[in-house]
Amino acid sequence: QVQLKESGPGLVQPSQTLSLTCTVSGFSLTSNSVHWVRQPPGKGLEWVGAIWSGGSTDYNSALKSRLSISRDTSKSQVFLKMNSLQTEDTAIYFCTELGGTNWFAYWGQGTLVTVSS
Amino acid sequence: DIQMTQSPASLSASLEEIVTITCQASQDIGNWLAWYQQKPGKSPQLLIHSATSLADGIPSRFSGSRSGTQYSLKISRLQVEDTGIYYCLQRYSNPPTFGGGTKLELK
Numbered sequence: 001q002v003q004l005k006e007s008g009p010g011l012v013q014p015s016q017t018l019s020l021t022c023t024v025s026g027f028s029l030t031s032n033s034v035h036w037v038r039q040p041p042g043k044g045l046e047w048v049g050a051i052w053s054g055g056s057t058d059y060n061s062a063l064k065s066r067l068s069i070s071r072d073t074s075k076s077q078v079f080l081k082m083n084s085l086q087t088e089d090t091a092i093y094f095c096t097e098l099g100g101t102n103w104f105a106y107w108g109q110g111t112l113v114t115v116s117s
Numbered sequence: 118d119i120q121m122t123q124s125p126a127s128l129s130a131s132l133e134e135i136v137t138i139t140c141q142a143s144q145d146i147g148n149w150l151a152w153y154q155q156k157p158g159k160s161p162q163l164l165i166h167s168a169t170s171l172a173d174g175i176p177s178r179f180s181g182s183r184s185g186t187q188y189s190l191k192i193s194r195l196q197v198e199d200t201g202i203y204y205c206l207q208r209y210s211n212p213p214t215f216g217g218g219t220k221l222e223l224k
Contacts (some may be wrong), residue, residue: 094160
């Protein structure tokens with residue numbers, strides 16, 4: 001079955017770079033796209049960006065200058081890198097898959113990233 | 118970006134009551150709308166996609182409808198397990214955008 005799992009550092013200092021990994025199973029990264037969505041504590045959901053099955057990427061325009069999404073298809077992993085982190089980037093970061101339904105039907109459990117010194 | 122205006126922001130209802138949550142899109146999005154439920158500490162769960170289609174495994178008391186650029190989620194007979202926060206999502210154009218959320222509690 002389809003599964004996604006995020007992993008990352010938990011705590012990042014301001015101005016530093018965030019690196020997150022989404023490890024997937026049950027589908028191929030060359031068939032389905034993977035998206036990142038974040039949620040500040042107690043707030044709503046915000047789409048961050050995506051890597052499509054062909055390897056192209058799309059980013060939230062507000063984050064584009066700081067954001068990079070890549071993948072290793074052999075390891076079934078998708079990577080998110082965001083630099084110049086600020087306290088406003090504190091959030092739960094989810095990865096989710098856009099599969100046959102054309103909707104975000106499967107999600108990871110999320111990983112909390114806190115930006116603090 | 119397409120704006121999704123969701124209402125109400127919070128809602129308190131009784132067991133077995135009918136509940137309706139709406140999302141207004143800032144432009145035509147066709148049927149590119151989904152509804153999600155999120156419980157505390159959990160990831161969002163897909164309830165309705167393509168405006169009116171029930172996702173796999175979701176009880177039939179949940180339904181979605183569309184009138185122009187206004188979309189509604191209806192829970193026909195509220196159950197205890199239906200409490201949580203509900204979000205709409207449009208995927209008509211990039212970036213995908215979510216509504217602000219509706220917190221549903223039991224009265």
